[in-house]
Amino acid sequence: MKIMEKYTNITIIITLFFFNRYAVANEAVSTTKLYIVYMGEHSYPDSDSVISSNHELLASVAGSFGQAKEAITHHYHKSFRGFSAKLTPEQAQKLRETESVISVFESKTNQLHTTHSWDFLGVNNVPQNNAKVESKSDTIVGVIDTGIWPESESFNDNGLGPVPKRFKGECVAGDQFTVNNCNRKIIGARIYPKGYEAKYGPLESFNATFFRSPRDSDGHGTHTASTVAGSVVNNVSLFGIASGTARGGMPSARLAIYKTCWFVACTDADNLAAFDDAISDGVDIISISGSSLNPLKMDKFHPVIFARDAAAAGVTEGEASLCFNGTLDRKLIKRKIVVCSGLGIDNPDVVVREGGGVGMVLSIDSLFGLNEYSLQYVIPTTVLDRNEVQVLQNYVSRSKNPTAKISPTKTILNATRAPKMAFFSSIGPNTITPDIIKPDITAPGVRILAAWSPVSIESTAGRSVDYNIISGTSMSCPHASGIAAMVKSHHPSWSPAAIKSAIMTTANAMDNTKRAILQNPSDSPASPFNYGSGHVNPIAALDPGLVYDFGSKDLIDFLCSTRAYATQIQMLTGKKVACKSPPVPMYDLNYPSIGVANMNGSVTIVRTVTYYGHGPAVFDSKVELDSPTGVKVKATVKPKQLKFKEAGEKMIFSVSFVADKTIHGSLVFGSLTWSSGNKYKVRSPIGLNLASAIQVRGK
Template structure:
């Protein structure tokens, strides 16, 4: 893939010609997608040998095999201080949120187009014809992608969501305000998206068997061109039931029945009982065998909720072993499972155990992650073409469901970016990212032992992000210097930029330390007998707050971390004015990760950046 050629060109012709040089005639039959709007590239069916030959051709930036991606998956907005009646702008209805996922369930109240006018004039997309799907003034566009051509039997050949994930994420970002939503009484309240007045464009790229690279790229290409900017729902009434260990009720093998796999349990021994299982899953096996509930002995993730197909209680290995001892030493062992209750987590916010941590090994000098957003136990819209768990034997159909995942967190961040964009339509992506990061709520290292490598700049703060005071902006030249500093050759750079005038020279060979990013990451190098390791970071901020303002640098850091800012006072006389400064960070060699903060404060705004040495 690379940048688009200058002037008029036919992408399909260009890509067919390239394929013909590799495989000869019949190239057009192997071309799956031709990407021509936002980047220059194509997807094709090739052997390994043909792919290697293509990669060696002049003008080819990269060739990679298509991979299948898996899906990651209501008071979250209130939790981050973004309430229903927070400040809005009329431009919000011109914001189009593109959702690349499993499609959408258009009949959900979250996607009602009541009081919506026609789509904004900038919209260039379409609503792909389908026998069971229509768009409206809320869902203004919908397409589906399946280059392989073979559709899973469980799925719908349309933009309609038969998995639930896409409807869930879309409603987090831009769902309408819906009162009295819940999952069997849990999380009861009003659900809404971050930008409820925004429009939604749906690109169905994920199916029951996953999401494929060639479809993802095609949807990205179209979206940019289109203008897109453990829960028990059951109640056993406290009644006690006979208790049995799965290994004592095998249908064929006790090694399978102890983990309660589907078809592994003896129905005669299990029916009407609670089963102790040694593996955490949806519990389809006990349900099939006629069990009334299950106890799970597993030390898996315990900081987010699971949804099961029958009443379940999850125990740690120690407590689970005590239950097993009780079964083995009691003639008529019994158990009861009570309905789940909701409790406030006094330690929140903290980053859940399944979430990825930094640093980014490809570029250690850029602190990752950038920011944290709600992604655990999120109540949002669900597809009524699937069940609560997505398992066929589950018979529960709901309009709203509670799930957790990076997808939920991502859509919260997407919604806030769209919210900021509605107030500042001319801001660059870098400026918007800076606003989100520098206004984030600080998070506690006591409940996040991985520090900034868990939460980045902090918990997203939508209400403050529209007025950050200062932004760290970055443009094309900044990233050219960054790529050159990362080892790109002039040839590689030109293939990416599409501009033969660009190149990596001594003048453009920048340092990742100087990328105008709103964080500071110092990678400590052990060399010689040095006691301290030190580096300089060059940054430039743009005034987007009060025209006449003075910002003072405030440093908060432990004694092991020395942070100096020069100059430590920045005075502005107008909006858009830029000021540069240098941050010198020094740290004692041999220490574990240490961190502090730099805050630019004018009495109104606090422009906060983490400083991390590791």
């Protein structure tokens, strides 16, 4: 097996996965816990040999072959070698000391994090190479999540050709899910409950709705799958909100479903088993995150009362203002709109409704950014910040009979600056490899309408829906995955690194008003630590002009720069490794961004670009830096101009940075852009953390 050559993208994910969790490996607890034992590449002839070897290894510390078999929950035997097992801390430590083991760490539990979102990205204007790209796409997207609701119209297979022959996955039947639920859209479906049950007990022991099958009882997996590759469905909305045509980023892509999440929790052990299968199954992209009714409204005005003025006997005004259960006097709130304070996390709308109230005003502190979530309520509700509520308070105080009316929610397009970074976005800097700017990219993730599981009603105010609006980084992930699938379909021979480069270098660092992207809730300018390269631009990503590519050799140099032992890297990659001395700097990985975590005076970074245009082209460089007060940094690009004769040609350039004046710890952001007339603008973000200035003789 040659993971580094065939699965560079998956190797990156797995490598960082293990490095990120290495720090938690030395916890000591008296009881057994679920651990993951990772041994990297393997050269065994078949899976049975790997499994037998795993049993042998664990038996050496567990005491017997039988105990080893009983302890193991998952074997990772297809794309890499390892297993998950219930171990004591002492057993885990003994395995760490075994020469063939790269790392042992506890299996952690991960929590899962608009019809018009793809329109906003301009996907409806994407030129198709030919009919085959849309109707007969062989791009396969693996979705690791809570499963899927196969009956959703978003997963119809109209117009799709036969399942790609290279796909080796399975359609696993189970509770209310048969092999007939798979089709030419949902081409595979598997489940992974063992890690969850080893940690928390049988699924049946929980008093909650679930399906021991790929069927989705939560809705999250259905939502993400339809966002990345949902079929085109007309006239979709959530109670009339965000009405339009629902579609995924790549409607013609195929879906392979890997259900690892149960009751909104997913264990590392199950996720890794899904990764192992997905790689072996032949997926191209892995995405892992984490109606006829009308909106609720009022037809007439109703009296308004602040919850603090409706406190039940023995309840303080402060307690009543939060609208907790049992804090309100039913006689005082009956047939009224009640003003409640707080985040609304304890279902105040339910309390108001059960007390006879007809509507709710939820008063929140705008700093919480709650308005970025699409919360749903069982009675007509509007959310106001504290300043807006003060205006309402003044009205109520002045009026003898204050009344109000809550109108139905409306969808308004192009009314505000967008995109804007949500307060819940994952932000940098990168704590593991600080010379790589993170995040890479930003994509739509606020108020996204997509397919839903109708049995999941907790987030829909108790109502069964086929489509739902939710927010989170989990919504951004399938947008990025969908764009990657689009690029893959247009450039099937491109490496994962090239696809990533195309998406990153064509992203927008400006919003729809041509001004800097802002961040919520402060409305201050965002930086690459907020949005990475910028907001995704699918159309431009299909034809980026220049590409920053890298392969297995570059990744080995990168791993060497982390100071990992050569033996560890060899076990990880399956290749004999001799790290260079000194190692290639981490910042010289041929990445589409430029980051230097500890710049002492000056530094020079080197990059290689490959031209993917039509005919000869000339690219001119431009560096823009935004230095804080008291800091001065100069940048020099050599050569300043790149001249290409034909597609596929590669060229090397360098960028030198010199800090003439600095303050220790200063952050300098900026960008390097290679432009070829009005055709291409290939932009890379820059992030420099200055440690000192250059020492100039005579000063």
